[in-house]
Amino acid sequence: DTAVSQTPKYLVTQMGNDKSIKCEQNLGHDTMYWYKQDSKKFLKIMFSYNNKELIINETVPNRFSPKSPDKAHLNLHINSLELGDSAVYFCASSLQYEQYFGPGTRLTVT
């Protein structure tokens, strides 16, 4: 059984488009996260939600809007995609200490 799943796994799109990445966890965790890993492999936190409430927003452009319809889901919507948004996006969830990461979504903006 997949603990943290993301869809799609790969996403190729053109500049200016709007796209969404979905994340679901079946672990019963209260907190979910989005991370971005760029081409230089640096992994940086973007957002964190606890019980559907935003608790971390790491100066991410307004074009990125997370949505948490319930505790098990944290989706990431990106408006007006730019070349610099190309990266691997990881969703994660946690109950208290350890975070469980999804397999990642590789976004390529052309």
Next chain:
Amino acid sequence: DAKTTQPTSMDCAEGRAANLPCNHSTISGNEYVYWYRQIHSQGPQYIIHGLKNNETNEMASLIITEDRKSSTLILPHATLRDTAVYYCIVSSSNAGGTSYGKLTFGQGTILTVHP
């Protein structure tokens, strides 16, 4: 969150213990030491964490110095599948705070296990 310093890369022979060091001299009293690893093209994987006592689980052991300024992750019998980037992170896990659960990943140590 406190910053960490790790060697850029390390090698280890299969079947031998891999000892990965980490310096975190500015760690504060409420910060835990976490270790994660990332195998190529996969999401990061939690390994172990500790506050001040040494910890052991099925994957690894974590040795934290008495002054908490450094730690060592020990993989007792490294296998080829342990080849990965290993991240040492210090983070406060106080629930309710604005940095709750925030992990700040550095460059990590590339561990290569050789046959």
